[in-house]
Amino acid sequence: MRNYIKRLLHTIMFFVHTLLSGRLIGRYPYKKRYSGKMMILANGPSLKNVLAEIGLKKDFENTGFTVMNFFAFDPSFLKIKPRFYCLADPMFVRKSHRTEDVKRLFKYLQENVNWEMNIYIPKWFGLKEFLSYSSITNPHIHIVCINDTTYEGLECWRNWMYKKNLALPSICTVAQLGLYMAINNGFDEIELYGVEHNMICSLFVNDKNQLCNKEEHFYEQKVALKPIMRNDNGQLYKISDFLIGAGNLFHSHDQLAEYAKTLHVQIVNCTVDSMIDSYERKINE
Secondary structure, eight states: OHHHHHHHHHHHHHHHHHHHHTOSSOSSOOOOSOOSEEEEEOSOTTHHHHHHHTTTSGGGTTEEEEEETTGGGSTHHHHHOOSEEEOOSGGGTSOOTTHHHHHHHHHHHHHHOOSOEEEEEEGGGOHHHHHHHHOOOOTTEEEEEEOOOOOOSOHHHHHHHHHTTSOOOOOSSHHHHHHHHHHHTTOSEEEEESOOOOGGGGOEEOTTSOEEEEEOOTTOSSOEEEEOBSSTTOOBOOHHHHHHHHHHHHHHHHHHHHHHHHTTOEEEEOOTTOOOOSSEEOOOO
């Protein structure tokens, strides 16, 4: 009962805030802008094998592609010419330990994208701030802000909030921004690649009491074993906080799966050894 009252109050406050802000519809509500199949190419190491098959298998024909983060540095970027690019990490709008890589990415996109491409960013980035930080002026690149407000009110209103983009599930990883974008763009089928999400499988605490993990991406040659940083100030995660965050990550996938079902959108996880149990599974042979 106490939890219900808490959610009810949150719902009332959410609607009051929405009315006062004058925004009765979000920045990117559900609309049949596109149709057919979308392939979301995340950053997991298994994506290497998938990229080698694009252009060879019929499964990849007549398909839209969503990529993210530093995918543009892979040679396949210019081959597949993805229409959709997602960025969600704070490093893409402010200085971090990867500032040089980020600036190099923006420069590469500015100089090489000669097809129509949308870059999707969370609202908190700020459109003006992102344009200033990225210096992107390429007329083929369109920046799209997604309302990133989370909703913790009554469950009966949640999917309606997502459909209007008044709220969305927590974006714990950029692949979830790609999923939400694909759903609200009206794609009928979404396939996920490179979403191992197996970060909890390689956790360990070193002799300095630092929580460490294996960090591996398809575009990097080496596997990094290093402490898990909360931010660029050197603050480290405690294992208790990290596991709570991992739980939120998978819960967000559950919410996206439920939302997709209400719109009759099929999400298929095609990633080998993925830890996500929210979606239908299919491993291409």
